[in-house]
Amino acid sequence: MKRVRALALASVVGAIASLAGATPAYSQDDPDTEVPVPADDGYADTDPSALTDFRPALDGYGTWQDDPSYGTVWSPDEAQVGPSFEPYDTAGGWDYTDGSPVWVSDYEWGWVCFHYGRWAWSGGHWVWIPGREYAGAWVSWSMGDEAFAYVGWAPMAPSWIWWGGSPTAIGFGSAEPWLFTPGAQFVGPNVSTRAIPGSRAGAIPSHSRAYTRAQPRVGASPVPMGPPPAALGIDVTRVTMPPLPAREVRARQLARPSSAVALGAHAPTPHVLRTTPRPAGRAQMPVGTRATPSRGRR
Numbered sequence: 001m002k003r004v005r006a007l008a009l010a011s012v013v014g015a016i017a018s019l020a021g022a023t024p025a026y027s028q029d030d031p032d033t034e035v036p037v038p039a040d041d042g043y044a045d046t047d048p049s050a051l052t053d054f055r056p057a058l059d060g061y062g063t064w065q066d067d068p069s070y071g072t073v074w075s076p077d078e079a080q081v082g083p084s085f086e087p088y089d090t091a092g093g094w095d096y097t098d099g100s101p102v103w104v105s106d107y108e109w110g111w112v113c114f115h116y117g118r119w120a121w122s123g124g125h126w127v128w129i130p131g132r133e134y135a136g137a138w139v140s141w142s143m144g145d146e147a148f149a150y151v152g153w154a155p156m157a158p159s160w161i162w163w164g165g166s167p168t169a170i171g172f173g174s175a176e177p178w179l180f181t182p183g184a185q186f187v188g189p190n191v192s193t194r195a196i197p198g199s200r201a202g203a204i205p206s207h208s209r210a211y212t213r214a215q216p217r218v219g220a221s222p223v224p225m226g227p228p229p230a231a232l233g234i235d236v237t238r239v240t241m242p243p244l245p246a247r248e249v250r251a252r253q254l255a256r257p258s259s260a261v262a263l264g265a266h267a268p269t270p271h272v273l274r275t276t277p278r279p280a281g282r283a284q285m286p287v288g289t290r291a292t293p294s295r296g297r298r
Contacts, residue, residue, distance in 0.1 A: 183232030
């Protein structure tokens with residue numbers, strides 16, 4: 001039987017919501033944005049190749065559909081993930097690569113959907129919005145104060161959708177659930193067995209603050225990078241993790257045109273990011289809250 005998530009207490013929701021800002025609203029008068037090809041051997045997140053390059057890896061594991069709120073999306077089959085699936089929680093865990101957390105999924109298709117694109121809750125299930133820029137994990141981060149040595153994360157809300165084959169900026173926030181775990185227990189597989197859902201986190205959210213790691217990147221929004229091991233009191237030399245699967249290596253290879261094109265991916269192209277008013281009846285809301293209970297363990 002599908003489990004239905006209870007709504008978090010108002011005080012907890014408010015604390016979690018404060019960890020991230022609301023997605024900016026766009027109006028019909030906002031101009032479209034020309035997006036050039038990145039100069040650093042990369043892809044723009046809204047590059048149209050996001051709609052095609054990953055289809056061979058996903059088609060056997062889920063369904064593509066046109067969602068009324070999020071446009072062209074992909075959803076994993078419930079037979080693949082079970083009734084309580086939630087991104088960056090179910091069937092996976094955290095490792096460190098190059099000093100930054102990376103999500104290692106147990107799913108065959110996870111190398112795509114947890115390193116590219118965004119997740120959103122829509123129509124009673126999770127949907128994946130394609131994106132083309134790589135990250136160790138597309139999540140928002142939080143850190144607890146000295147009295148609450150916890151690290152928290154939540155799927156990063158999408159800021160665009162695919163409409164008619166074109167990337168289109170959206171002006172509403174997607175409600176994303178938070179998870180918390182003691183820093184010392186952060187690294188390792190099967191994180192869902194030790195992580196605390198936001199609705200049961202008690203005082204942890206109110207003792208947490210948004211975490212943004214300084215990065216030497218100019219001219220574009222930085223890829224989210226979580227806290228380094230030292231910030232969590234982790235000695236990675238004492239943590240035993242299996243080698244990264246070959247599919248994780250492939251995820252990194254597809255991040256750069258210099259290696260991706262040789263693997264059959266499309267070269268990046270300049271394109272236009274369109275703007276549109278938010279869908280009728282879709283209220284703008286702070287990221288980190290949830291308007292509708294889900295079927296997960298929250």
